[in-house]
Amino acid sequence: MPVFTRSRPSPDLKEPEDAAAGVREAEEGAEPGAAPRTLRARVAHWRAWRSRYPRAARGLWWTATVLSAVLVLGALLLPNRLDALQFNRFTRLPGEAILGAAVLPALPRRPRMAVAALAGASLGALTVLNVLDMGFVEYLGRDFNLVLDWILLDDAQSYVADSMGGTTAFAATVGVFLLVALLVTVTALATVRLAGLLARDTRRATRATLISGTAWITCSIVGLQNAGVPVASYRVADTVVNEARQVRTTLKDEAAFAKEARTDTFGATPPAQLVPDLRGKDVIFTFIESYGRSAIEDPVMAPGVGETLETGTRALAQAGFQARSGWLTSATFGGSSWLGHSTAMSGLWVDTQQRYRTVMASDHLSLTKAFRKTGAWDTVGIMPGVQKRWPEAEYYGLDNVYDAFEMGYRGPKFSWSTMPDQYALEAFQRLEHGRERDRPLMAEIILTSSHQPWAPIPTMVGWDELGDGSVFEGIEKAGKDASAVIDDSAASREEYGRSIQYSVTALTQWLERYGTDDTVLVFLGDHQPIARVSGNDASRDVPVSVVAKDPKVLDKIAGWKWTEGLKPAHDAPVWKMSSFRDRFLLAYGSTPHPSEG
Structure with a gap:
């Protein structure tokens, strides 16, 4: 041949x-x-x-086709809320799929493959965005912001490293990147495959598309629903529109907020007219991590936390202290504590990372900086959660900042928290509050033992036994492992409540032990705990208390109508956290002199 x-x-x-x-x-x-x-x-x-092998080949063909259809339809219908992951969400008619089935077969082969691949890759990216929304709603109570929130992914990686170790964080990061790349690639290939099948038999494809389109329009017009969910879906189109609107709103907000930050009610107030009614007092502002309304009112956590607050109120009263308490609505939820801190101290509503950067770069007067501006106080910060350079100290007006490495702690970490709150407070007493000085002290303290994942939790030891923190070695080893708590909602709620009890006990015992006639303590939460603990419909309220021996200090805020003691009543006044700075400055004699940038 x-x-x-x-x-x-x-x-x-x-x-x-x-x-x-x-x-x-x-x-x-x-x-x-x-x-x-x-x-x-x-x-x-x-x-x-x-x-x-015709049978094996046919089985493989059908398997690949069915999986491609399931993947593409699932991505088109995937909601962006964990509580919406229900069967009826995936039994809808996606209008985008019908539109694609009408357009793709009409294209020549190469353009069809290119358009299908691009559409599939975009659908994979949208799936990633939906998953990010689920996580952000669960942990921060809001959707992922395409413009501002990418930097928070680095913070998430750092949190995993601090809580569960660097190796786990690295493996998780690599795994996430590979999973995202695989998802985008496979979704693109699946879309190309389905587009090719439609083009192979255009007559059947056209007939099926017309039937599906008619059904979609009919369901949309009559409002047909399945278990409360509309059958006709345009989920992807709606998401794209919402994301575009969010991006536009974010960009406009950046310019508007920058202008707002340049205007300050107390920006031009002379030093002598700032907080004159607190002269001679040691004023201490303390944030308790994740200390929210849920800790006081949730049926699981409230009994233990309530008893701790009542015990603390009685013990402080015996030491001569009185307290008044109310509620503030935080600018953040579940995390991003720095947004809560900056909102309370700046008097501005700082609910995004861009707003935070704008405030930190501005001359807007922080509440703590007002004390330094007077020249009548030494100002310090106790920041056990800070483990790298912290340029924000200048904005807050802190002459000296003690971070995680500058307080002499040699004991074990407790998950994310670098040291127990009791040790941080004792270090503050040793390094600053207990020293002889020419001027009173203004301090900002961030307590971190109640930071998630709330395992292991330290316990109180004798104040004279703290030493360099080595006493906590056995306590840390006997505590619960973070992995046993982090995914268990019931366990998280219980351990969260215990962590708040510990932090409040450490703070009130410190005040009882070391407070003087001139000590004024203001302590508050920065935000509510994550939704898995506080609930999907929880408010953003956090408790705030002012404690002092001098009755004149509390008389100045009598008009606030706050509750007596450390536990605010359910119907105690609720203010936006951004209003606290101005109310505090006015209550203690500050005179407004606005500045306009």
Whole structure:
């Protein structure tokens, strides 16, 4: 035969049925019998395999087709809320799929593949965005912001490293990147496959598209629902519109907020007219991590936390202290504590990372900086959660900041928290509050033992036994492991309540032990705990208390109508956290002198 006279098979090919494949591979420049190296050779190899194993090939074809359809339809219908992951969400008619089925078969082959691949990759990216929304709603009570929130992913990685170790964080980061790349790629391939199937039989595809389109329009007009969910879906289109609106709103907000930050009610107030009614007092502002309304009112947590607050109120009263308490509505939820801190101290509503950067770069007077501006106070910060350079100290007006490495702690970490609150407070007493000084002290203290995942939790030890913190070694080892709590809602609620009890006890015992006639303590929560603990419909309220021995200090805020003691009543006044700075400055004699940028 002519074919054999032109190109004889290699003697290495021992099976006759491999001869044709060997000829094709040789013509493509491949070694006889080696794996196919070119696309044409691979296609020929696949066709040869399919002809030898038709049943297996058909099963594989159907499996790939069904999985492609499930993946694409699932991505089109996927909600962006964990509590919405229900079966009825995936039994809807996606209008975007019908539109794609109408457009793609009409395109030439190469443009069709390109458009399908781009649409599939975009759908994969949208799926990632939906998952991010789920996580952000669960942990921060809001959707992921495409413009501002990418930096928070780095913070999430740092949180995992601090809580569960660097190796776990690295493995999780690599795994997430690979999973995202795989999802985008597979979704693109699945869309290309479905587009090819539609183009293979345009008559059937057109008929099915017309039927589906008619059904979608009918369901949309009559408002047909399945278990309360509309059958006609335009989930992807709606998401794209909402994201575009959010991006536009974010960009406009950036310029508007920058202008707002340049205007300050007390920006031009002379130093002598700032907080004159607190002169001579040691004023201490303390934030308790995740100390929210849920800790006081949730049925699981409230009994223990309530008893701790009542015990603390009685003990402080015996030491001569009185307290008044109310509620503030935080600008953040579940995390991003720095947004709560900056909102309370700046008097501005700081609910995004961009707003935070704007405030930190501004001259807007912080509540703590007002004390330094007077020249009548030494100002310090106790920041056990800070483990790297912290330029924000300048905005807050802190002359000296003690971070996680500057308080002499040699004991174990408690998950994310670098040291127990009791030790941080004792270090503050040793390093600053207990020292002889020419001027009173203004301090900002951030307590971190109630930071999630709330395991292990430290316990109180004798104040004289604290030393360098080594006493906590056995306590940390005997505590619960974070992995046993972090995914268990019931356990998280219980441990969260215990952590708040610990933090409040450490703070009130410190005040009882070291407070003086001139000590004024203001303590508050920065935000509510995550939704898994506080609930999906929880408010953003946090408790705030003012404690002092001098009755004149509390008389100044009598008009606030706050509750007596450390536990605010359910119906105690609720203010936006951003209003606290101005109310505090006015209550203690500050005179407004607005500045306009």
